[in-house]
Amino acid sequence: MxxxxxxxxxxxxxxxxxxxxxxxxxxxxxxxxxxxxxxxxxxxxxxxxxxxxxxxxxxxxxxxxxxxxxxxxxxxxxxxxxxxxxxxxxxxxxxxxxxxxxxxxxxxxxxxxxxxxxxxxxxxxxxxxxxxxxxxxxxxxxxxxxxxxxxxxxxxxxxxxxxxxxxxxxxxxxxIDAAEYTFSIRSDEKHVLSLSELRTRKQINVLLRAWKYVESAHPDARLTVAGDGQQRDSLERLATDLDLETVTFEGWVTEERKHELLASAAIYALPTLYEGFGLANLEAMASGCAVVSTDTWGVRDYLRDGENGRLVPTKDPPALATVIDSLLSEPAQIERLATAGRETAAEYSxxxxxxxxxxxxxxxxxxxxxxxxx
The missing domain is CATH 3.40.50.2000 (Glycogen Phosphorylase B;)
Known part of the structure; x- marks a missing residue:
């Protein structure tokens, strides 16, 4: 091998x-x-x-x-x-x-x-x-x-x-093994999580630019960016340049910490350019997060917009911001998508x-x- x-x-x-x-x-x-x-x-x-x-x-x-x-x-x-x-x-x-x-x-x-x-x-x-x-x-x-x-x-x-x-x-x-993830819908937490390698493909810069709009509409919301990679320094600089006040960079996290973060978040956001499949989205779905990702290869295999998550165009901060804002404004929508998402995650073993x-x-x-x- x-x-x-x-x-x-x-x-x-x-x-x-x-x-x-x-x-x-x-x-x-x-x-x-x-x-x-x-x-x-x-x-x-x-x-x-x-x-x-x-x-x-x-x-x-x-x-x-x-x-x-x-x-x-x-x-x-x-x-x-x-x-x-x-x-x-x-x-x-x-x-x-x-x-x-x-x-x-x-x-x-x-x-x-x-x-x-x-x-x-x-x-x-x-x-x-x-x-x-x-x-x-x-x-x-x-x-x-x-x-x-x-x-x-x-x-x-x-x-x-x-x-x-x-x-x-x-x-x-x-x-994934959905049973390994604690299913916990936290629709009232206003906690958005993104957990991935900090690489160009994941487009976390798009999420930070979108968060500028979200932060102004929801000053009580918070964004956690977990993971490490070559883009971490540039992403932290971008957050500073955008004057973002409610963003935390966790860096590399253990499996135990990953599960804790997933269980605490209401929304999981990954504006990726491309995935072969995308296990991170499924892990978030298994954990009770409403997943917002991009309408691209791999992701659209299992994520259906408005049914078990939300799909947005790639490289489009305003579109991503609009969807996150909508979810934060309607906790019932988070609950509905999260429930359907867990069922989808269980289908892929x-x-x-x-x-x-x-x-x-x-x-x-x-x-x-x-x-x-x-």
Missing amino acids: INKRPPYRNTGAEKVLWGIARKLVEAGHSVTIFCPTPADRESETHPEIDFRYVSTGGGPDRSMIEFFLKGPRTYPSVYRDVSPDLVYDNPSPFPFHLAHLYGDAQRITKLHGIYRRLAFSCKDHPLVKVGTAVGDELYRLFRGEVITTNSLSTAHRARQVFTTDSNRIIANPIG MAESITREVRLLEQIHEDGDMFAEA
């Missing part, structure tokens, strides 16, 4: 890979994970999983870039040592191409997103922008592979790139998604047929 970050890092693509790896071990399979070295707070081990690390440094972007630059030097020796039956590439944001060229093991690709031109507006680092856009187009060279996707949106976009007469695309939507993925891998392994029926 190949991943551009340590698989136990608490982000969507990594959660999926880590869950699949542990499920495979439970089923009696031998699992090796090829990935960058972990940061201190990410470190976790599993007694029955073999980790082969590529030495990298710096933040997530630098570590990922170094992994793709250094990884090909050591991959052949790791491959020969492990002698895998299956190679599972978890390419987010782009594939580990040597895995699809070297060796004769069967290969499976797990897609968490297809950015294409969106890479230039969603990614932070120039090399990642170019690498993602080019990497997506290189999927056209893939032949005879099974591609599983994390959502219907990603499957749809994949079909625009892959040659589907020589590759098989299977949509396997991911999810990470455990079921992982079980489907493991069964597919086992069938490919047993049958030796890349296009066996799932």
Whole structure:
């Protein structure tokens, strides 16, 4: 299994890979994970999983870039040592191409997103922008592979790139365990939460600009921005420049603190440019928040405007402000959307998604047929 970050890092693509790896071990399979070295707070081990690390440094972007630059030097020796039956590439944001060229093991690709031109507006680092856009187009060279996707949106976009007469695309939507989240509707709290990595793609700057309008209409409302990332300093400067008085930046939070924040918020806002699927929205829905997000890929797979949440256009602070203002002014609307949102969150199960993925891998392994029926 190949991943551009340590698989136990608490982000969507990594959660999926880590869950699949542990499920495979439970089923009696031998699992090796090829990935960058972990940061201190990410470190976790599993007694029955073999980790082969590529030495990298710096933040997530630098570590990922170094992994793709250094990884090909050591991959052949790791491959020969492990002698895998299956190679599972978890390419987010782009594939580990040597895995699809070297060796004769069967290969499976797990897609968490297809950015294409969106890479230039969603990614932070120039090399990642170019690498993602080019990497997506290189999927056209893939032949005879099974591609599983994390959502219907990603499957749809994949079909625009892959040659589907020589590759098989299977949509396997991911999810969460809704039972792990305390369902608590706090419609009278006037607390708005945004919790994500502070990166360009998440567009928290749009939320801050929208909050300027919200704050003037609801001086008793408060906004919590939780999470860390390359944009944190610039976002804090923007909040200062806008003279925002009711915004708190929490920084990186533990899982326990994340659950506390979700349970205390009435509204969850994520004006993202693009999601492969968007687990953060589902977590907020499971917790009793009325979710306001953008009408974009991934999000619209499960969020229906006015039914179980609210959708707004991307890059539109006034539209976002209008919706948040409407919700804060009508607690009954928050309660209705939050109740429907919890029902939606329960429909998408990470455990079921992982079980489907493991069964597919086992069938490919047993049958030796890349296009066996799932």
